[in-house]
Amino acid sequence: MFKHSTLQRFTIGAILTLGLAIPFWDSLGAAEPAASRPNIVLIMADDLGFSDLGCYGSEIETPTLDGLxxxxxxxxxxxNTAKCHSSRICLLSGLYCQQAGNEAMDNAVTLAEVxxxxxxxxxxxxxxxxxxxxTDRGFQRYFGHLSGxxxxxxxxxxxxxxxEPFNDFGKxxxxxxxxTDYAIKFVDEATASDKPFFLYVAYNAPHYPLHVKRKDFEKYRTRYRDGWDTIRKQRYARQIESGLIDPRFALSNRPDYIPAWEELSEADKLWEQERMAAFAGMVDCLDQNIGRLVNHLKSAGQFExxxxxxxxxxxxxxxxxxxxxELRPWDPDSYWCYDTGWAHVGNTPFRWYKQNQHEGGISSPLIVHWPAGLQTDPGSFTDQPGHLIDFMPTLIDVAGAQYPSEFEGRRITPVQGKSLLPILKGQERTPHxxxxxxxxxxxxxxxxDWKIVSANGGKWELYxxxxxxxxxxDLRGEYPEKAKELIALWHEVAEEVDHLPAKQRGKVTGKPPQPMNSYRADMKAAK
Structure with missing residues (x-):
C-alpha cells in the first residue's frame, strides 16, 4: 500500500489492518499472571490537570493519593487523549478512538468483557x-450517569x-x-463471591459545573488570594523539589490572552479566588472519597x-x-466554571489545555500502587512514557486473561497498546x-523523544x-526533514490505523495557533 514508509517499519498496527499476523495477538495474555489474580481498581478523574494533586505539585490537599x-x-x-469520551474509549478498549469504532466501540472489547x-x-x-x-459491555454491576x-x-x-433508571436523589x-458508596457495595459483593474483582470508578469530579459542598469550599475560600501567577510558580517549585519535573524543563509563560493577576479589579480577583476554591474543594472531596474506598479495601483484607x-x-x-x-457553588441551581487563568495553573508547567495535543492537554498523572506486585522502590518515578491504551494489555497480563480476535460475532481489532507490566516490575520495556x-x-x-504537534489548525511545531x-x-526550522517525516507519519497513522476520515486529516494552516478563547471576552459573557 505504501513503499518503505515509516509506518510500515515502525508499527504492527498497519500490518494488522491488512489482515495479517492476527494469530500473534490471539496469544496475548498467555503469560503467567503476576502475583495471584490481583483485584484491580482503576480510577479516572475528570478534567483534572497534571499539577492538581499534591503529589504532582498542588497546594490542594490530597493525602490519600499522596500516600498511594x-x-x-x-x-x-x-x-491521555485530551478529551473525555476518547480517553474513555482508549482506557476501556486498548485502541485509539476511531480504531475502536468511536463511542459504540463496535470493533473492540472492553476491559470488563475481557x-x-x-x-x-x-x-x-x-x-x-x-x-x-x-451493563451491555461486560460490567456485571453499574451505578452512575451515562451523560458527559x-x-x-x-x-x-x-x-x-x-x-435500570435511578432517581433516588435525596437532600x-x-x-x-x-x-463511592456504590463502589464499596460492589466490592462487598465481589468479596462475597470469592472472585477477584475489576472495579472501574470514573468520577465526574472536578468537571464543571463546579458544585462543591460548603465545608470543602470554605477550606479553600481564601487560599487563592495571591492569584494564578503566584500559585503556578509555587506549583512548579514543588514539582522541581519533589523530582517530578526536570529543572531543564522551564515553566511556560502565561499567554497574552490571560491577564496578569494584578491587572484584575478587586471584584474580579474575588470571583477568581472563589471559583478556584470551588474547584479545589471538589478535588479535596474526590480524595476523601478515594480514602473511603482505600480504607474499606483494607478493612475487607483486599488491599495488599x-x-x-x-x-x-x-x-x-x-x-x-x-x-x-450570583449563586453559591453549593446551590444546585448554580453552574460555575473556571477559565483559562486557572486552567493554565492546572497544567503547570505545560502549555495549552483540554482538547489540545500539546503536553498541557494530554499529560495525566498516573499513580500505581500494588503492595503484592509492584517491584519498584516506594515513592519512585518513571520516565518511561505510557498511554491509556496500555491499560488493556497490562490488565490482561496481570489477570492472566485472553484478548479475543472475535467476540459475540464481531471481529475485534488487535490491541494497539503495550503492557506496562515490565515498568511495574522495575524493568525497561520496549517503547511504543x-x-x-x-x-x-x-x-x-x-x-x-521527537514530537510534532499542531493546535487548533495552526502550524506544525517540532519539539x-x-x-x-x-x-x-520549536525546532521545525532547525530540523525540517525530521518535521516532514513526522508529519507524514501522523497522516499515515491517522489513515491506516485510526481510520480517520479524509476530511478530518486535512492540512493544517501555516499560521500560529489561535487561543481557544479569550479570558476578557469570557469574563464579559459571564457577567
Whole structure:
C-alpha cells in the first residue's frame, strides 16, 4: 500500500489492518499472571490537570493519593487523549478512538468483557459517556450517569443502577459520594463471591459545573488570594523539589490572552479566588472519597493484592460556561466554571489545555500502587512514557486473561497498546513505535523523544521532549526533514490505523495557533 514508509517499519498496527499476523495477538495474555489474580481498581478523574494533586505539585490537599504515590510509582510521562469520551474509549478498549469504532466501540472489547471472561467480578461506578450502557459491555454491576456531565446535587435522567433508571436523589445526594458508596457495595459483593474483582470508578469530579459542598469550599475560600501567577510558580517549585519535573524543563509563560493577576479589579480577583476554591474543594472531596474506598479495601483484607491505578481523562479545562454567577457553588441551581487563568495553573508547567495535543492537554498523572506486585522502590518515578491504551494489555497480563480476535460475532481489532507490566516490575520495556494524538483540529504524534504537534489548525511545531517537555523551543526550522517525516507519519497513522476520515486529516494552516478563547471576552459573557 505504501513503499518503505515509516509506518510500515515502525508499527504492527498497519500490518494488522491488512489482515495479517492476527494469530500473534490471539496469544496475548498467555503469560503467567503476576502475583495471584490481583483485584484491580482503576480510577479516572475528570478534567483534572497534571499539577492538581499534591503529589504532582498542588497546594490542594490530597493525602490519600499522596500516600498511594509515596508507597507506589508515579509516571512523569503518561498520556491521555485530551478529551473525555476518547480517553474513555482508549482506557476501556486498548485502541485509539476511531480504531475502536468511536463511542459504540463496535470493533473492540472492553476491559470488563475481557476480565469477565477470565472469571473476574466486574463493576463500575461513575460517568460512562459512551453508547449503550456499561451493563451491555461486560460490567456485571453499574451505578452512575451515562451523560458527559451532571448536576452533582440533583443528578439527571441518565443515572442508572444495574441497567435500570435511578432517581433516588435525596437532600444529601452528592455524585462523588454516591459513586463511592456504590463502589464499596460492589466490592462487598465481589468479596462475597470469592472472585477477584475489576472495579472501574470514573468520577465526574472536578468537571464543571463546579458544585462543591460548603465545608470543602470554605477550606479553600481564601487560599487563592495571591492569584494564578503566584500559585503556578509555587506549583512548579514543588514539582522541581519533589523530582517530578526536570529543572531543564522551564515553566511556560502565561499567554497574552490571560491577564496578569494584578491587572484584575478587586471584584474580579474575588470571583477568581472563589471559583478556584470551588474547584479545589471538589478535588479535596474526590480524595476523601478515594480514602473511603482505600480504607474499606483494607478493612475487607483486599488491599495488599489490589492493583490500584489513578489517572485523568484530559488536561485542565479552559472553557467558560458559567451561569448563575450570583449563586453559591453549593446551590444546585448554580453552574460555575473556571477559565483559562486557572486552567493554565492546572497544567503547570505545560502549555495549552483540554482538547489540545500539546503536553498541557494530554499529560495525566498516573499513580500505581500494588503492595503484592509492584517491584519498584516506594515513592519512585518513571520516565518511561505510557498511554491509556496500555491499560488493556497490562490488565490482561496481570489477570492472566485472553484478548479475543472475535467476540459475540464481531471481529475485534488487535490491541494497539503495550503492557506496562515490565515498568511495574522495575524493568525497561520496549517503547511504543509512536504515540498518536488527535482531537478536532488538534493533532500530534510522538516517536521516541521527537514530537510534532499542531493546535487548533495552526502550524506544525517540532519539539525534542527529552530536552523541552514544556514545548517552548520549536525546532521545525532547525530540523525540517525530521518535521516532514513526522508529519507524514501522523497522516499515515491517522489513515491506516485510526481510520480517520479524509476530511478530518486535512492540512493544517501555516499560521500560529489561535487561543481557544479569550479570558476578557469570557469574563464579559459571564457577567
Amino acid at each position: 504515590a509515596q508507597n507506589g510509582l508515579r509516571f512523569r510521562q503518561f498520556y 476480565l469477565n471472561q477470565a472469571g473476574y467480578f466486574t463493576a463500575m461506578s461513575g460517568k460512562w459517556h459512551l453508547k449503550k450502557e456499561p 456531565a451532571t448536576n452533582f446535587f440533583t443528578g439527571d435522567q441518565t443515572f442508572r443502577i444495574n441497567g 444529601d445526594f452528592y455524585t462523588t459520594d454516591a459513586d 493484592n489490589t492493583l490500584f491505578m489513578f489517572c485523568s481523562d484530559n488536561g485542565a479545562c479552559p472553557f467558560e460556561r458559567t451561569r448563575g454567577k 513505535p509512536w504515540m498518536y494524538f488527535m482531537f478536532s483540529k488538534n493533532r500530534a504524534i510522538r516517536q521516541g 525534542d521532549i527529552s530536552k523541552d517537555r514544556s514545548e517552548l523551543n
